[in-house]
Structures are given as structure tokens and as C-alpha cells.
Amino acid sequence: MKSTIILSLLVLTFFEIHATVYETVSSKEKKVLIDLFESTDGENWNSSWNVKAPIDEWKGVEIDDNHVVGINLFNNNLNGALPESLGSLKYLTHLNLAFNSITGVLPKDLVQLKNLKVLKLEMNRIKGSIPAAIGNLSSLEELSMFNNFLSGPIPESLGNLKGLKVLNLSSNNLKGIIPISIGNLSKLETLGLFENGLEGAIPQEMGKLTRLKELVLANNQLGGEIPTEFGQLASLKILQIQNNRFKSFKGLQSIDTKQFLVFDTDDKSLNPYKEFDLERVRTRMADTKFEDEDDNE
Template identity: 70%
Template structure:
């Protein structure tokens, strides 16, 4: 009996030792596809495809699966392969500050474990996936400063764990969907510098955790919702360079809560407009320092 137990243990030990270093061929192939489709040989730090996957820059393994890819500012150039959707255990994907082109792979919505998706400062075009609501674990979705077009899918409102949504500096058009008001954990919303129009939905007044709201440089109109007075956590509000008819919704707000308060209505506590900031690209740079933590 003891010998049987010892033998079974000896068989188990190599499996445990290899568990964090070996991945399935399907996941490894997906990584290799990413390497080749983004000109891996020219990366700042390329992968040695002959070496073990656990030695590849930015790849984190757990229990034999790829759980994180962080290739921030690594000179990726090219398109994202459709096979990236095979990395079903991926929780963090950070490919920000590169030169990625093309459109988002349709299978990116199959990454059901994904918590953080950072693709900011690339050259990705096309529309946002309608199936984005399938990524129920998502906490961060950041794609500022790309060439995205089309509208903001209402299905973003299904991402109940979302804390940060940054779509600034794209070519998005249409309205801000009412469903954004469902994101009760949202702390930062950046829609700066797009072609958004229509009124700000009153449902956004339900975003009690919201600390930063940047809607500047769009074509938004109508009135500022009275429900904005419920945004007690808000510290940064930038709504300048739009087409609002009335700012009465801001009058009920306690402007003492703000660190930054920027609006075209200068009669509203102009002392906040005297703060000297590089505000024109604030939404594009605020989260850059977080990359090593995400």
C-alpha cells in the first residue's frame, strides 16, 4: 500500500512541476499566431519560439494555461489574429502603446475570463463588438486613441463589473446608450474627442462610484441631466466643447467636490477653470502609469 502511494506521488510531482510551464498546443499556437501577425521578429523584446513559453516576455502561466499577456510598448505592428479567442483562461491582455492595425477579432468576445483589456494608443479601426456584453468578468476596457468608428454598443451596459471604460480620441458617433447607467461599479468614463451627439442620458445619475467623467470635444446637446446632482463621488468633470442648451443640471451639484471642473459655462465656479493642466489630452494619458499593475 505504501509503495503504491509513493509511486503515485512520484508520478504526480513531475506533473505539478510542469503545470506552470507547459501549455496546450492550442494555446501555444495562438501565441505564435500573435507573434507572427504583429511582426514579432521586430518587437523590442521578441520571443524565442524555441524556448519554453514561460520564458516569453509578458506571458504569465498558471496551472498550464495562459492567464496574462502584457506587451505594453513592445513595438507590435500588424493585426490581431482571430485565434486569440482560443486563450480562454486569459484574464489580462495589455497590448497598449504599439502600432496594431486592422479590426478587433470577432472571437475576442470568447475571452470569458478577461478582466482587463488595454489596447489604447494603437491604430485599430472598425466598430466595437456587439457581443462585448459576453465578457462578464471585464473590469477595464481601454481603447482610447485608435480609429474606432460606429456607435457605442448598448451591450456595454451588461458589464456589471466594469470599473474603467475609456473610448476617448476615436471616431465614434451616435448617442451615449442609456444602458451605461447600469454600470454601478464604474469609476472612470472617458468619451473625450469623438463625434457623439444627442443628450447625456439621465440614467448616468445612477453611477454613484464615478470619480471621472470626460465627455469634452463631442457634439452632445440638450440639457445637463438634473440627476448629475447624485454623482457625489465625482472629482473630475470635463464637458467643454459640446452643444449644450442649458447647464441648470450643474447648479445643484456641490462644485467643492471637484478637482477639475471644465465647462463652457464660465459662470459656474470659474475658479475650477483656472487649474493649469494639459487638459486637451488628459483622457489619453491618465491611466498610462497603471500598466504594470494591470
């Protein structure tokens, strides 16, 4: 009899624990997920959610300590604009919605996600400008939004993201100058601004990015001279600055071109590769351009 009672208590405890697990996420956070589902045509996602099932069964949703901390819906056929409520998931650390068909503009409250470490929105159809307050995302380590229709300037506040390691804004419609504040990103390892409408001179402050391994500025309207401070970029392995309007490449003369895997400028006298190696090198270019055959905007 005693053993039966103990067994019953254990079974009851088991179900109570599982019930607690299923009910960990607050109704407010669940509502945000539902908003995302409904605003991006969730019924037609490649891997849809059964919104009547427990949230921990929803593909791509990561829960930790009763909160939504990760959303990964990479290449999942999301169609539509992101909901404004997305910015209220204050415990979110990873948001990967890359390779979908997301439209509209970025939610204005996205900059409230102070715990966000990874924001990947590349290969979508997002329009409008990058929020001026993007620098509020103080925990951000990776920001990738290449191949969208983003316009306007690169915000000066990006320089506040002191932990940023990857910044890729290539293949958009960005205009204006490269902000001097980018020189503050001392942990930056990858910087991609390929194929935009950027103009003006490269700020000499970029010479302070000593951890930089990949720098892709090709296909813009940048001008002036290459900063001599580029000689300080000892970690650089990939440099692409071709198809711009530079007046002089003297700033590159102090660089040891033997350090590079890819070195592409419009001054062929600086080419460190033998002629028979050139085609092989070009196949390894860090070209982040992707064509969208369905949208000719």
C-alpha cells in the same frame, strides 16, 4: 549505495517536475501565442520571444494552472493585425497590448473571453467598430481603447458589464448616442468618451453612477440639457464636458463644485476656481488625447 539510489531518484524527480512545468501549456494555446507573434512582426518586437524556448520564458506571458492567463506586451513595437485565434484563449484574464502599432479590426471572437478582466488596447491604430456583443465579456473590469480609429456606435451591450470600473474610449471616431445602458454600470469609477462624434443628450440614467470619480465627455457634439441627476454624482472629482452643444447647464447647479479637482464646462459662471488658480487646474485636466504624428488618417 542506498543513499546513492535516493539521490538519483531525487534528481530524476527534479527533472520530471521541470519538464512538466515546461510542457504545461497545451499545443492549442501555444499556437495562439505563435499566431500573435507572427501576425504582429514578433521578430522586430522590442522584447522578442525565443519561440524555441519554454513558454514560461516568453516575456509578458503569464501562465497559471497549465493555461495562459495573462499577456502584457505594452509598448513592445507590435505591428500588424491581431489574429482571430486570440479569442480562443478562454482562460485569459489580462490582455495589455497598449502603446503599439496594431492595425486592422478587433478579432470577432474576442468577445468569447469570458474570464477577461482587463483589456487594454489604447494608443494603437485599430479600425472598425466595437463588437456589438462586447457585453459578453462578463468578467471585465477595465476596458481601455482610447486613441485608435474605432468607428460606429457605442454598443448597447456595454451595459451588461456590471463589474466594469474603467471605460475609456476617448479619441476615436465613434458616432451616435451614449447608450442608456451605461447607467447600469454601478461600479464604474472612470468614464472617458472625450473627442469622438457623439451626439444627442446625455442620458439621465448616468446619474445612477454614484461611484464615478472621473467623467470626460469633452469635444463631442452632445446637446440638450445637462441631466439634473448629475447632482447625485457625489464621488465625482473630475468633470469635463466642454466643447459640446448643450443648450442649458442648469442641471449642474445642484452640484457642489467644491468637490472637484477639475471642473470644466462652457458655462464659466459655474467655474469654482479663483482666476489665479485656473491655469494650474487646467494642467491637471484628464485629457486623454494623444497625437499620432506618423498617421494622418
